[in-house]
Amino acid sequence: MGGSHEFIIPAETPWLCDSTVQRLFAAFLDAGEELYFVGGCVRNAVLGAPVSDIDLSTSALPETTMAIVKAAGFKPVPTGIDHGTITAVRDGQPFEITTFRKDVETDGRRAVVAFSKNLREDALRRDFTMNALYADQTGRVIDPTGGLPDARAGRIRFIENPHDRIREDHLRILRFFRFSAWYGNADLGFDADVLAAIADLSDGVLDLSKERVGQEMLKLLVAPNPVPAVAAMSQIGVLSKILPGADPQFLGPLVHLEEQSGTQPDPLR
Structure with a gap:
């Protein structure tokens, strides 16, 4: 990724600089795990569109995620733990955190997934390039599939x-x-x-x-x-x-x- 295909979400963006969110990032990084914003919140930040939900993606396995968020003062809720999703709640704020995944079996309706430690594998199981955008705690966007130029051009590309x-x-x-x-x-x-x-x-x-x-x-x-x-x-x-x-x-x-x-x-x- 380089040149015009780079993007950094402005530091003053409310959900990016939120102290509770940054507390989560610090907890995962201190534990030696990766954590990223992912999907719609990153896409909409690039497009200047409203953001409603904050989704996070991590290299940590679900049980590790549970332990990290609990130690950081969040309430871990196993909302979809079989699929790698934990909801971390603090001060009434829920944050959905999902382990990196890869598809191992699909039938056109629901996928059977395996957990992964690799961000690119997680990106490749998503639908469109503009939905496979990630951002770190500083707002730097990671674009494994060419979604930035597609989003800016209004190109919906599988x-x-x-x-x-x-x-x-x-x-x-x-x-x-x-x-x-x-x-x-x-x-x-x-x-x-x-x-x-x-x-x-x-x-x-x-x-x-x-x-x-x-x-x-x-x-x-x-x-x-x-x-x-x-x-x-x-x-x-x-x-x-x-x-x-x-x-x-x-x-x-x-x-x-x-x-x-x-x-x-x-x-x-």
């Missing part, structure tokens, strides 16, 4: 091979369109190779639970302008599989009405 990433979890088909609606550069359009991969594997959305599909579609539809993404979904046959009879041509007037009424899109609802 990590390595799109077919492989989609086969791991078919929900990534819907996530691609949701992220395109929120973070994509409309002038770039949709990558033809990605759309071809989605079309090839689109039957996989039929295996997803209605709850997972519904959550993704709601997040997509409250984007500032979901029309191009929904139109692309319709064009390659995804929309008819999850919402039979849906017609994207009615979305345009609805978006216009929202604009006229002053309704603001909300990425967090």
Whole structure:
């Protein structure tokens, strides 16, 4: 990573300079373990977008994480310990900390994971390059997959091979369109190779639970302008599989009405 592809989150960023967060980092570093901010908080800091949740990733195994946070004065809650996730709570503030992971088995819905000590392995199991951004306690961004230039350009790019990433979890088909609606550069359009991969594997959305599909579609539809993404979904046959009879041509007037009424899109609802 170098030159224009470097980024440091401003030191005055509230969640970065928060004393409770920095206490966590000090505890892990003193124990000889790595700890990083990861995912949405880093991506949104790069894009200048609001940050709602702080997720952390560590080289420490879950049992070690439990011990470290307890010794540092946090309450450890094993919210998803089988998958490597611990929630550290202090003064009512929860921090989700997950051990580096790698996929060992996938079925298109849920992955079986193994713990890892390697940040790059953890990055490679994620969906899009812009979601595989990490930051250390100083705000320096670590970019193992080229996510910084992609995020800045508004390019939603799967990590390595799109077919492989989609086969791991078919929900990534819907996530691609949701992220395109929120973070994509409309002038770039949709990558033809990605759309071809989605079309090839689109039957996989039929295996997803209605709850997972519904959550993704709601997040997509409250984007500032979901029309191009929904139109692309319709064009390659995804929309008819999850919402039979849906017609994207009615979305345009609805978006216009929202604009006229002053309704603001909300990425967090």
